[in-house]
Amino acid sequence: MMFCFGEYVLDTARRELRCGSQLVAVEPQVFDLLVYLLQSRDRVVSKQELIDSVWAGRSISDSTFTSQINAARKAIGDNGASQTLIKTLPRKGIRFVGSVDVRSNGAGLEEGGAPQVPSGERTYPELPNKPSIVVMPFENLSAEKGTDYLADGIVEAITSALSCVRSFFVIARMSAYAFRGRNANVCDIGKELGVAYLLQGSVQKVRKQLRITVHLIEAEKCALVWSSRFGGAVNDLFDLQDRISEQVTAALQPSLRVAEIERSRRKRPQDLGSYDYTMRAMPHVWALERDENFKAVGLLEMAIAADPDYAVALSLAGWCHAQRLVYNWVENITESQDKALSFAGRAAELSRDDPMVLAILGAVHSLVRNHGTARALLERALALDPNAAWAWSRFGWLENYVGHPQNAIANFERALRLSPLDPTNFNNYVGMGSANEIMQNYDQAAGLFQRALEERPNATWIYRHLASSLGGAGRHEDARRAFAQMIEIFPDLTITKFKEAMRFPQAAVDRMAENLKRLGLRE
Numbered sequence: 001m002m003f004c005f006g007e008y009v010l011d012t013a014r015r016e017l018r019c020g021s022q023l024v025a026v027e028p029q030v031f032d033l034l035v036y037l038l039q040s041r042d043r044v045v046s047k048q049e050l051i052d053s054v055w056a057g058r059s060i061s062d063s064t065f066t067s068q069i070n071a072a073r074k075a076i077g078d079n080g081a082s083q084t085l086i087k088t089l090p091r092k093g094i095r096f097v098g099s100v101d102v103r104s105n106g107a108g109l110e111e112g113g114a115p116q117v118p119s120g121e122r123t124y125p126e127l128p129n130k131p132s133i134v135v136m137p138f139e140n141l142s143a144e145k146g147t148d149y150l151a152d153g154i155v156e157a158i159t160s161a162l163s164c165v166r167s168f169f170v171i172a173r174m175s176a177y178a179f180r181g182r183n184a185n186v187c188d189i190g191k192e193l194g195v196a197y198l199l200q201g202s203v204q205k206v207r208k209q210l211r212i213t214v215h216l217i218e219a220e221k222c223a224l225v226w227s228s229r230f231g232g233a234v235n236d237l238f239d240l241q242d243r244i245s246e247q248v249t250a251a252l253q254p255s256l257r258v259a260e261i262e263r264s265r266r267k268r269p270q271d272l273g274s275y276d277y278t279m280r281a282m283p284h285v286w287a288l289e290r291d292e293n294f295k296a297v298g299l300l301e302m303a304i305a306a307d308p309d310y311a312v313a314l315s316l317a318g319w320c321h322a323q324r325l326v327y328n329w330v331e332n333i334t335e336s337q338d339k340a341l342s343f344a345g346r347a348a349e350l351s352r353d354d355p356m357v358l359a360i361l362g363a364v365h366s367l368v369r370n371h372g373t374a375r376a377l378l379e380r381a382l383a384l385d386p387n388a389a390w391a392w393s394r395f396g397w398l399e400n401y402v403g404h405p406q407n408a409i410a411n412f413e414r415a416l417r418l419s420p421l422d423p424t425n426f427n428n429y430v431g432m433g434s435a436n437e438i439m440q441n442y443d444q445a446a447g448l449f450q451r452a453l454e455e456r457p458n459a460t461w462i463y464r465h466l467a468s469s470l471g472g473a474g475r476h477e478d479a480r481r482a483f484a485q486m487i488e489i490f491p492d493l494t495i496t497k498f499k500e501a502m503r504f505p506q507a508a509v510d511r512m513a514e515n516l517k518r519l520g521l522r523e
Helices: 028-039 047-054 062-075 148-163 173-179 186-193 234-252 258-262 272-286 290-306 311-326 333-350 355-367 371-384 389-401 405-418 426-438 442-455 462-472 476-489 495-501 506-519
Strands: 002-005 008-011 016-019 086-089 093-096 101-103 132-135 197-206 209-218 223-233
Touching: 008 028, 028 047, 028 062, 028 093, 047 062, 047 093, 062 086, 132 148, 132 173, 132 186, 148 173, 148 197, 148 234, 148 272, 148 355, 186 197, 209 234, 223 234, 272 290, 272 311, 290 311, 311 333, 311 355, 333 355, 355 371, 355 389, 371 389, 389 405, 389 426, 405 426, 426 442, 426 462, 426 506, 442 462, 462 476, 462 506, 476 506, 495 506
Parallel strands: 132 197
Antiparallel strands: 002 008, 002 101, 008 016, 086 093, 197 209, 209 223
């Protein structure tokens, strides 16, 4: 998405801010702040909302907040005195007040790369030639604290069920959550995501009872298509999820058989505590950061203790241990591999028709180099759920591992279309960077790795790839800086440990290692 105002163009895909044809240097945090203000330009954004969204709720001082707002103003030619673009409203918050044109990436570029902005013109993704929908985050109306997971779980279940209908196009849950807390118009959301329908709802827990309200809205006309209320005991949560999924599907396309939904039903946990721990673990699982990984495993171990036969928790635990194989997070790789396969094996015995579990197991087997098994699992997952953005992403990684980088890029691009605002999309850019690195397109690879780091600075394992690609591209000063950061993060890294962690074809791994060796990495 590109936001165009005055002489400036902010490109969220490239993570670039330009003034005319000149690239404007801007810190990642300031860039994120600008993006959030531009996305929320139709309303005043409170200071706390900005802190929750841009700083992930971390505690920051008033002076730091003010300096970042000033830095954002300076980057776009504004200042605290005039406030012609970013206006502070005392005791209310901040709002972007400039005139903005929004369009998708790639349209209207001159040969030199400077975008030509047609005044007032907006370009959005084309609607698929099938029913298309996004399930928005449900509002939690419960007075009881610690119940957000109920609303999140219902959204995840409905999204999963709808995704299994082959004749639907369903936006992934991660992208839908980019709109949490935003007072965006449903028509604008539909255009931005390229879907015809939105499902909105609310969840309220009163003692041991649940009340769920859902609304299906046609985005283009902002028209209510269908609405319903559901109620039942907390212990009936899964039956309520299924009933909602079936009725939404019937409202979208009445001719579809209930059997299409039936395939999406995974084995239910016997203990809601297991479900709770698993839902709480998921954000930590997808973060792909060392500390988050260990937090996730702790929660998943509690989930498995509550219900040893919950396949989702078992598969996620296997995936967490598999992550440690490739990111140089542990010394004992064999132990992590054994644990990954143990959890994966138990999950496979319990669930053979859950696309989410199959995709996770495919990821595990791809990282332990069981490529044939991984391919079969991922193909099965995508046959059951063709809208599974993460499964397409993992298929991209598998194609990289077996030496088919062009196929990998196509799969990563498909994942990006299915989940355009996914906070884990940084890993798709790493995957495309790795594909280019395998093809020895080092400049392109380095650009994609840098973009991934801008989106997720804490995914520091990316510096291993960035330093190698910059070295391969002959950008020696940049390579030395990236290498120094890599060594600061992985002081004990050696050529041997690097090669053990990499899962790419041997010739590609040898080239990467040689690039790092020239930068000073010891054997």
